[in-house]
Amino acid sequence: MNFSETVNPNIFSDPLVIADRTFRSRLMIGTGKFPSARALREAVAASGAEIVTVALRRVDLSRPEEGDILSALDPNRQLVLPNTSGARTAEEAVRLARLARSAGLPPWVKLELTPEPKYLLPDPVETLRAAEILVKEGFVVLPYIQADPVLARRLQDIGTATVMPLGAPIGSNRGVRTRDMIRIIIEQATVPVVVDAGLGAPSHAAEAMELGADAVLVNTAIADAADPAAMARAFAMAVEAGRMAWRAGVAPERDAAEASSPLTGFLFETSGNVGPRD
C-alpha cells in the first residue's frame, strides 16, 4: 500500500484543473467588498488564492488607476477572472465579457446574471443563453447558478468550464443551505463544481469541500472580517482540511451510536439460536 497517498494525501499532488489550467489553491476570492486595494492584496497573498474574480462594472479598463482593484493583483500569480456582476440579460453579460477580452484580460468569464438586485439570485434562463454564446466564442465560462442539478448538467453539456452553485444568497453568510442539491450536482458533475456565495465562515467552506466540491469562492466573509488577511488564511486552511477529509473518505453521518451489526448479528451468534428448533 502506498502510505503517502492513502494516509497523508498531499494537497500539492491534487491540483484543481479548470479548462486545462492547473491551480494549487482551491479557494477563489471575490473582490467587491474590501476596505482598500491594500487589504485585498494582503488577503489574496495570505490565502494563496490563484483565482480572483473582479466585477467589470467596478474597474475602468480604459484608464486603470492607482489603488483600484486591478492594481492589487499580480497577473503572474493570480488569474484575474472578470465577472459580469450587475448584468440582467444574456446580451449585457456577453457585451461585458467581450469588453474584458478586448481590453486584454484572459478570455475567462464568471457569468453572473442577477436580474433582481435584492438577493442577487442568478437567472437560469439568461445564464444558459449567455453560456451558449460565450462558449461558442471561445470563452472559458464559469457560470454562477442556483443549486439546480438539471441546470448544472445542461451547462456542462454546453461546454462550460465549471458550474458554480450557490450555498446561500450572496452576502448572507448562511453557509451551505443548498446542501442536498449540491450533493447531487457533485455526484453528476463532469466539470469542477465551485460552491459560490453564502459561505460565511471557514467551517462552511470546509463543509462544502467535505461534500466533494472542487473549490469554493468567498468574498463577504473575508472582506468584512476585522482582519481580512487572517480570515483569508483561515478559509484557505479550511478548504485544504475539507479537501483532505473528502479524499480520506469522510465518515457518513449517523443518528446515534450503533453496535456493529444490531440487525443481523444474531445470525452469527454461537448460542441462543432463534431459528426453527427440532
Next chain:
Amino acid sequence: MAFSSEIRQWPPERVQELIASATPAAVERALDREDRTLIDLAALLSPAARSYLEPMARLARRLTRQYFGRTISLYAPIYISNLCAADCVYCGFAAKSGLRLRRVTLKDHEIHVECRALAERGFRHVLLLTGEAPAKVPPERIAAAARIAAEYFPSVSVEVYAMETSGYALLQEAGVEGVTLYQETYDPDTYRQVHLSGQKMDYAWRLDALERAGRAGIRRLTIGALLGLYDWACEGFWMGMHGRYLQRICWQSALSVSFPRLRHTPSRFRPPRLVSDAELVQLILAMRLFLPQAGFNLSTREPAALRDRLVTLGITSMSAGSSTRPGGYASRGEDVLEQFEIEDTRSPETVAAMIRRAGLDPVWKDYDHAFFRETATP
C-alpha cells in the same frame, strides 16, 4: 394596485397612532427578528426606540457591511437647468424666488465643460438635475444631456420632474442608469400646502412616477422625503412602504433612499418640522433595518462633521464637492441661481480621504456603458 392607492390604507392618523403607541418591548422584538414588518418599522421610528439607538446602530452597520462591503460610492450632481414652473415654498428654484439671479439652461458645449471638469476630479458617476420645467426642458433635452454626460462617465443618473413612461423610456435609451424622485412629503395635506403651482401639485402623479420609471427599464430608483416638511417618523414609515412596494413591483430595479434634510436658513421659508441630528440618525438606522439591501445616499446638504459619522451607520453613497447651480463647476459664474447652499464644501479628494480613514474604500465606478450598449475597444 398603484402605490398612490396602497398608501391610503395608512393615512397620517393611523401611522401617527401606531408610532406613538410603540412600546420598548415592541422595539426589542423589532431588533430581534430578521424579517421586519411595518409594525416593526413603526416601533423603530417611535419615541420608544430613542433609548435603543446604540443597538440599532450596531445592527445597521453590520447589515450595511454585509450587503455593500466596506465601500462608499461617490457621485456628483450636475445642474443642467434652473428653470422652474413650479412654486414649491421650500425651494431655491421656485418660480417666485431669487428674482435677481439668472435662470439658465446649459448649452451642449457648457455641459461638455462641466463634465470634463468633474471627470478630471475623479468622478465616474454623475446625477443630472433640472427644475420642474417639462415645457422648456423636455425629456428629449434631458436625454440629450445624458448622452453627452455618458461620453465622460460610466454612470449617469437623473433627478428631474415626474414623467410619463415614454419620457423615462427616452432616458433609458440614452443610457440613464438611475432616476431619483423625492416625493418631498408623503403627507397629502402638507403636500398640497407646499406645492402651489404646476404639474407638481399632483400628489399621486408624482408618487407613481418611479413605478413608471421602473417599467421603462430604469435600473436604479431612488426615493426620498424632504425632511422638515412633516413629521420625520411618519415620512420614514411611508418611505419604507414605498421602498418595499418598488422592490416588489419593479423587481429588476435596485432601490436607493436619500435623506435630504431642510436646514434652518434665512430664506422666506422656515421648515415647520425641523429634524435634529439624533432624529436623522434614528431615521437612517430604522430604514436600514427595514430595507437592508437598499442603497442609502447622503448629500452635501449635511455638514462635514455629521457626514463623517454617518459613513459607518448605513450610508452607502455620497456626493462630494458639489455645486447646485447650473454651470457651477466651470462654465458659469455666481450670478446664476443655486438650488440650495451646500454645507460640506470639502473637495472630492478630501472626502475620499475621510472615507479611507473610516476604514472604507471610496468607490468611484460601479457601472459600465457595456450594460446598455456595445462599447468601443478601450
